[in-house]
Amino acid sequence: MNIDDRIERRLGHDTGAGVLVDLDAVSPVSHLESPIGRGPAIERLLDALSPAFSGSLPPSTYVHGPKGSGKSAVVAALFSRLATHSGPPRAIQTSTRAVEPTLPGFVYVDARRASTRFRLYHDALAAVTDESVPEHGIGTDDLADSLRNAIDTGPDVVVAVDHANEPETPSAMTLVEWLTDVSGHIVPVCLGRDPPDAIEWRPDATVAFARYRRHVLVELLTSRCSTGLGRDALTHDQVREIGEWASGDAHDALAAITGAAINAERAGASTIRPTDLDEGIDRVPKPSAALGRVLALSESRRRLLYELVSLPDSERSSVSVATETIASRRTVDLSASTVRRVLYELADAELLDRVTVQQSDGKGRPPSRLVPRFPTLVYRELFDRTSRFG
DNA sequence: ACCTGGTCCCGGGCTCGGTTTT
DNA sequence: AAAACCGAGCCCGGGACCAGGT
Numbered sequence: 374m375n376i377d378d379r380i381e382r383r384l385g386h387d388t389g390a391g392v393l394v395d396l397d398a399v400s401p402v403s404h405l406e407s408p409i410g411r412g413p414a415i416e417r418l419l420d421a422l423s424p425a426f427s428g429s430l431p432p433s434t435y436v437h438g439p440k441g442s443g444k445s446a447v448v449a450a451l452f453s454r455l456a457t458h459s460g461p462p463r464a465i466q467t468s469t470r471a472v473e474p475t476l477p478g479f480v481y482v483d484a485r486r487a488s489t490r491f492r493l494y495h496d497a498l499a500a501v502t503d504e505s506v507p508e509h510g511i512g513t514d515d516l517a518d519s520l521r522n523a524i525d526t527g528p529d530v531v532v533a534v535d536h537a538n539e540p541e542t543p544s545a546m547t548l549v550e551w552l553t554d555v556s557g558h559i560v561p562v563c564l565g566r567d568p569p570d571a572i573e574w575r576p577d578a579t580v581a582f583a584r585y586r587r588h589v590l591v592e593l594l595t596s597r598c599s600t601g602l603g604r605d606a607l608t609h610d611q612v613r614e615i616g617e618w619a620s621g622d623a624h625d626a627l628a629a630i631t632g633a634a635i636n637a638e639r640a641g642a643s644t645i646r647p648t649d650l651d652e653g654i655d656r657v658p659k660p661s662a663a664l665g666r667v668l669a670l671s672e673s674r675r676r677l678l679y680e681l682v683s684l685p686d687s688e689r690s691s692v693s694v695a696t697e698t699i700a701s702r703r704t705v706d707l708s709a710s711t712v713r714r715v716l717y718e719l720a721d722a723e724l725l726d727r728v729t730v731q732q733s734d735g736k737g738r739p740p741s742r743l744v745p746r747f748p749t750l751v752y753r754e755l756f757d758r759t760s761r762f763g
Numbered sequence: 764a765c766c767t768g769g770t771c772c773c774g775g776g777c778t779c780g781g782t783t784t785t
Numbered sequence: 786a787a788a789a790c791c792g793a794g795c796c797c798g799g800g801a802c803c804a805g806g807t
Contacts, residue, residue: 386787510780512793671796692768710799717769727769737767738805777796784789784792 391603392645393634396758398601401627401751402665404446409596410589411443414582418451421578422531425477430529435545435574436564438582440663441624444564446531447582448481455479459528477560480529484542485669486534490551492605494520497532497552521556529558537574539563539666540722546573584621591616594626602634603736607645618654625661625748629653632750658751662724667747668755673707677715678724679756680705690730691740692716716743 397403397593408415422431436443448705459476480500487493487742494516499506506516524530533554537545545563552559565572569579585593594612607630619626633653637645645653667678681689688698696716700709707715719725720743745752 443807489794507780509778509795510793515781515793673796691805708798714770714798721770727770735767736765736807738769738807740768764807767795768807769802771802772800773798774799775796778794780788780791780793782791785787 392637392642393601395601396631396754398753399597399627399631399634399653400601401441401624401631401663401748402755405597406444408443408449408450409593410585411447411582414443414447414580415451418447421580422455425531428475430477430509431487431531431560432577433549433560434562434578434580434583435569435572435576436533436562436580437568438583438656439566439622439646441619441622441626442582443573443623444582444583445535445665446623448535448564449563451530452479452481452533462491468485475528477528477531480530481535483535483669484537484548485539485666487534488542491516491533493548493551494555498523501527501530512668517555523599524556524558529560531560531562533562533564535564536665537563538567539565541666541669544573549574552701563658575689585623586621590621590623591750593623594630597627598630602630602645603643605644606634606637610684611645611650614650615654624663626660628657628661628748628751631754632656632748635750635754653750657748658744658746660746662747664751664755667752671706674715674719675756676705677707677712678719678745679741679753681716681725682745682753691744692727693740694745695743 376662393399412633413710418434418436421434425431435637436444436448455476456479459478478501480497482493482496482500483609484493487496491513494513495506495508498516500519500522506519534545534548534552536542537548543551548563549561552561561576563574569576591612594616595609598607598612615626615629619629629650630653633645633649636652637649640646640649642649667675672680677699680702684695684698689695692713696709696713700707700712705712716725720727724746726744726746727740728744729739
């Protein structure tokens with residue numbers, strides 16, 4: 374038993390009696406195999422894809438709706454299930470008897486991790502072949518050729534690309550062009566927050582997601598808490614309070630609950646106390662960026678944000694002060710000038726807010742305070758947990 | 764005029780798969 | 786077969802320049 378395990382045990386992580394039993398079960402960044410309360414939306418998606426079940430190609434489709442409305446959860450779960458029903462990869466294709474019409478392949482990729490042509494082709498190819506795909510050292514066009522070969526020799530492929538039109542991801546239009554440039558046998562399905570008339574791309578079909586209705590969100594939260602938290606860690610009234618506060622955004626609601634549970638856990642409490650809940654809610658800014666966006670950043674940027682949210686307010690009072698202290702940290706190996714540039718980039722990407730302070734000491738343009746725009750408590754915990762293993 | 768904060772851009776170097784040479 | 790080399794994408798560093806204040 375190593376030291377971390379011992380500490381974990383003292384923290385009650387593996388006793389089963391703790392407040393936070395399974396972080397993944399309540400975390401806003403993990404999705405269930407069977408999403409809760411989105412039956413009608415799943416039906417509408419299946420309606421749109423229905424030509425695939427009778428042997429023809431489904432239309433290109435744009436799935437849209439606000440943050441935390443279940444788009445990713447539903448499409449990821451649905452595509453992963455559909456993939457098990459579509460014909461197995463080419464090798465066995467010839468020996469299978471076609472009892473039912475051959476379904477196209479179904480592939481889900483996340484534009485947050487595949488924001489360049491190279492990465493998009495890489496992830497799509499990795500999903501349709503068993504062979505390993507090089508991460509570096511090969512040209513984008515070579516990768517496109519490999520993808521074309523893989524697709525044109527088998528059944529058509531429906532590729533869902535999640536998180537289009539975010540600050541650090543390409544537009545749906547661009548993603549679709551990248552895919553259709555490779556092969557005419559790819560049907561694109563894009564997911565995004567912008568309404569259909571606000572984007573350039575003209576899909577054949579659209580599927581809209583609405584915010585969770587209050588009682589559906591409460592049902593969702595109750596279900597996830599039942600597996601993720603200790604028994605009676607959260608009262609029904611508390612769940613309702615969160616549901617009320619989150620106004621239909623499952624991401625924010627789960628982030629608040631997870632934060633509250635982390636807080637209670639650290640304090641050694643046996644249930645989530647009102648102060649824990651307040652703290653959990655307090656550490657989810659509104660509006661909040663999706664935690665998944667932060668986690669998709671490169672290692673160096675995640676490290677930088679971790680250091681930033683760990684700073685006391687006084688050291689975040691201006692970009693230059695924050696730059697100086699972060700750059701001097703031993704765990705950060707970026708130069709001060711890069712830290713500064715990245716902080717401005719993150720603010721531009723709306724992961725940080727720059728709040729200009731009006732204090733007239735000194736000359737020059739007044740500095741601005743940096744305020745994180747994502748769930749900081751949960752972020753710190755997730756960062757701590759993942760960085761524990763090298 | 765002067766100062767500091769903020770934006771934008773690009774050259775260079777790093778890593779790593781593929782290719783050529785030894 | 787091994788080693789040297791090449792070129793791909795991507796990240797870092799930093800400088801030029803613009804914006805907004807005294």
